[in-house]
Amino acid sequence: MKVKQNLRVRIDADAMERIWHWTDLAAGEFSCLATVTDDVVVGGVQLFDQVCTSASTELDQDALAKFLVTHQQPERVRAWIHSHGRLNVFWSQQDEACIAGLANDVCLVSIVVNKKREWKARIDIWQPFRLTFDDLPLEIRLPDQQLRGECEKLFNAHVVEMQPVLMPDWRGNRPQGQKQQPRPSWMDQNGWPDLEDDLADWR
Template identity: 25%
Template sequence: MIYNPEAHGSPALITGVDAIVSPPTLFVGHETYRELCFYFSSMEIEFQVMGFVKKDEGNMFSLSDLVIPPHSAGSIHTEIDQDKFPGWLDELEKAGKDIQDLRFQGHSHGMLSAFFSPEDIDTIRNAYGCDWMVSLVGNKTCDFKVRLDVFQPIPISLRIPLMVGQQTVSEEEAASWSQKLHTGHKATEKKFLWRKFT
């Protein structure tokens, strides 16, 4: 049987009350997001970053603990150092990390636009040795694209949103910023003239 999108309709993610669970989302805490943006905004060439991901209730995937794997990179390429990578994983385990949670792979396109290239797709298809993986591509302006690839039991690829945790504000920061805000902002009061009608 030949699949014809025009006749059969295109596949679509079911959401809302008709879905059995909410669509997947990648959650990144504020401090981790700041670190991620620092890496991407600091580099004009490609580079790689990995991270630990936990699947929370529903379909929320939480990213934490970014790590930089041994790799080589240039203006339009980046490649894991296969000789050093196993030893690097051993070091993570010795440091108490569960490498089964190492399910985030991100890389930068430097000064170019953020998109998953054919080479990126090939890496996703052939290089990951787990049942699911979160991939991110970005650039120097911190324009990010995120996808979730599930390899088993049912292979599927989804573009997913990136949700950033709200930054906490200390009492000292709140007091300082409040004073700064009110120093430059003068509130005006509207005065109403009441007229007595008889």
């Protein structure tokens, strides 16, 4: 099997930031799960109920099942991230057991981190046969700053938004919250077309 040269794991900046916050907050270990896109971008990290010690975090099968049942895209939950607290980053026997327990038809991305901001990333596949790609590069995917401008341009080019206009009541009071619309130049103060100038020209 030819392994892609550029096999790497990408993770949304927001997801990575959450992982570092939880790593800082946890006295020892903790685990979280995340979704993985088809082009291997990890995002949407979420915690689930767990009991952790300084050196272990066991995946509680009941908590895991509960998490997946309430998840909007359970089939996309294919990343397991955990921290080793102050210990080094490596794959322990227990980690190997966790990864085996999360086996699926597509792939599983695993990331282990520690409080020193070290990390290790790997991808495991079980189909067509069992393979582990370890020590993969982990790239942070930053939000695209150009995107807002591009979206604005496209929005303005394609979308016309109608403003609902509520009529003033008989006293001329406008409905609450509605600003007085500026009077167009062709309209006189009673709302009629201002023909004064046109008539003057015609005459």
